Amino acid sequence: MVQLFKYLLKSTKSPARAHFRPSFLDTLRLTVRGGHGGNGLPKYGGVGGQGGCVYFVAKEGLTLRKLAQNMKDKRVVASNGEDSSKVSIFGQRGVDQRIEVPVGVQIYDEQQKLLADLNEPDAKCIVAGGGTGGCTGNNFIGRPGAHRTVNLDLKLIADVGLVGFPNAGKSTFLKAISNAKPKIAAYPFTTIRPQIGTIEYSDLRSITVADLPGLIEGAHANFGMGHKFLKHIERTRLLLFMVDIFGFQLSPQHPHRDCLANIYALNKELELYDPTLLEKPCVLLLNKMDKEGAQDLLSKLKPSITNLESGLEHCPEEVRPSRVLKFEHILPISAKNSVRVTHVKKQLRQTLDELAAEHQLADTELIKHQLKQRVGVRGPKIT
Numbered sequence: 575m576v577q578l579f580k581y582l583l584k585s586t587k588s589p590a591r592a593h594f595r596p597s598f599l600d601t602l603r604l605t606v607r608g609g610h611g612g613n614g615l616p617k618y619g620g621v622g623g624q625g626g627c628v629y630f631v632a633k634e635g636l637t638l639r640k641l642a643q644n645m646k647d648k649r650v651v652a653s654n655g656e657d658s659s660k661v662s663i664f665g666q667r668g669v670d671q672r673i674e675v676p677v678g679v680q681i682y683d684e685q686q687k688l689l690a691d692l693n694e695p696d697a698k699c700i701v702a703g704g705g706t707g708g709c710t711g712n713n714f715i716g717r718p719g720a721h722r723t724v725n726l727d728l729k730l731i732a733d734v735g736l737v738g739f740p741n742a743g744k745s746t747f748l749k750a751i752s753n754a755k756p757k758i759a760a761y762p763f764t765t766i767r768p769q770i771g772t773i774e775y776s777d778l779r780s781i782t783v784a785d786l787p788g789l790i791e792g793a794h795a796n797f798g799m800g801h802k803f804l805k806h807i808e809r810t811r812l813l814l815f816m817v818d819i820f821g822f823q824l825s826p827q828h829p830h831r832d833c834l835a836n837i838y839a840l841n842k843e844l845e846l847y848d849p850t851l852l853e854k855p856c857v858l859l860l861n862k863m864d865k866e867g868a869q870d871l872l873s874k875l876k877p878s879i880t881n882l883e884s885g886l887e888h889c890p891e892e893v894r895p896s897r898v899l900k901f902e903h904i905l906p907i908s909a910k911n912s913v914r915v916t917h918v919k920k921q922l923r924q925t926l927d928e929l930a931a932e933h934q935l936a937d938t939e940l941i942k943h944q945l946k947q948r949v950g951v952r953g954p955k956i957t
C-alpha cells in the first residue's frame with residue numbers, strides 16, 4: 575500500500591504532487607561540536623592531539639535543502655585528538671569536519687549574534703573549535719571542543735531584486751527577460767518561493783534578477799507570508815519595482831488600490847521592514863501597458879508618479895510612507911507581449927554599470943555621501 579502511494583506520488587504531476595514538493599528553505603539550525611583534545615602523557619611530557627574543528631565553506635550551486643537532506647540528525651561532530659603514547663609522543667590531531675554551505679549564508683549563534691557572513695565562494699569560518707590536547711598547562715588532560723547550536727540564514731545574492739504585489743506580472747517579466755521558467759497565472763500568489771533568473775548580454779556579461787514573492791499590503795503586520803522573503807533584497811544592488819498600471823485588489827474584502835497607491839504601499843512595506851532599503855537605487859516598471867486605456871491612465875498619473883512627494887497628501891493614510899522612493903527610471907512595459915523588455919534590459923545593465931563605476935570612484939567619505947544624495951538630485955523621467 576505504501577509502495578503504491580509512493581508510486582502514485584512519483585508518477586503524477588497533479589497539484590497534490592506539487593503540494594509534496596519540498597518548499598524553499600532559507601534557514602537551518604545545526605548543532606556543531608569540535609573534537610575533544612587527546613590526553614597527554616605526564617611520564618614523558620607527551621602532548622595530546624588537538625581535537626578537530628568544524629568549519630563551513632561557501633560553495634556555489636548548493637541549497638540549504640540539499641544540506642538539510644544530507645545531514646539527517648542536524649549534528650556535526652569533528653573527531654577527537656589522539657592521546658599521547660610511548661610510540662607517538664605528540665598525539666595526532668583530530669580530523670576537521672568541513673561542511674559546504676550555499677554562498678550567501680549568514681551564521682548566527684543562539685543569542686542571534688552574527689558569527690560569519692559567507693557571501694562569496696570559498697569564504698570560510700570555524701564554527702566549533704577543537705579542544706586543546708593535554709599538556710603541562712592542563713595537567714595533561716585534553717579539553718572538550720566547543721559545542722554550540724548555530725542558525726544558518728540564507729540571503730540570496732542577486733544584482734536586481736524584483737518587488738511587487740501579487741499578479742503585477744513579475745514572473746511574466748522574469749520569463750521574458752531571463753532564462754527563468756517561472757509559473758505564471760491570473761491569480762495572486764502563483765509564485766511561492768524566490769526565483770532567480772539570469773539575463774545574458776551579447777558581450778557575455780550577465781546579471782541576476784530575484785523574483786521575491788509573497789509581498790502584500792500589511793506584510794509588516796505579518797499578513798500573508800509577512801516579510802519572510804524581503805530579507806533577500808538586502809543584498810541586491812538595485813531594486814526593480816513592478817506595479818500593474820490598473821492597480822490591484824487582493825480580494826473583494828480588500829480595497830482596490832490604483833497604481834499610484836500601490837507604489838506608495840510598496841514603498842511603505844519596505845520602509846517598515848528596513849528604512850535603509852529606501853536608499854538603494856531603484857527603477858519602476860509600470861506593467862500591462864498593452865491593455866485598453868493604459869496610455870490614458872499613464873498620462874493622468876504621470877505627474878504624480880514622477881513626483882511622489884507631491885501626491886503624498888492624497889495617499890490613503892494606511893499606505894502612506896514617511897519617506898518616498900526616488901526612482902532612477904520609470905519604464906512603462908508590457909511583460910506579456912515583451913514590449914520594451916529589451917529597453918528594460920539595457921537600462922538595468924546601464925544603471926548597474928554606472929553604479930559600479932561610481933562606487934569605484936567613491937573612495938572618500940565625501941564622495942560616498944554625495945552618492946547617497948545622487949538619486950534625489952536627478953529626479954526620474956518616464957522613458
Ligand SMILES: Nc1nc2c(ncn2[C@@H]2O[C@H](COP(=O)(O)OP(=O)(O)OP(=O)(O)O)[C@@H](O)[C@H]2O)c(=O)[nH]1
Pocket residue numbers: 738739740741742743744745746747757758759760761762763764765766787788861862863864865907908909910911
Ligand atoms: N495584459 C497583460 N497581462 C499581463 C502582463 N504581464 C502579466 N500579465 C498577466 O497577469 C497575470 C499575473 O502574472 P504573473 O507573472 O503570474 O504575476 P506575478 O506578479 O508573478 O504574480 P504572483 O506570482 O502571484 O505574485 C497573468 O495572467 C499574466 O498573464 C502584461 O504585460 N499584460
Ligand SMILES: [Mg+2]
Pocket residue numbers: 744745746756757758764765787
Ligand atoms: Mg509570480
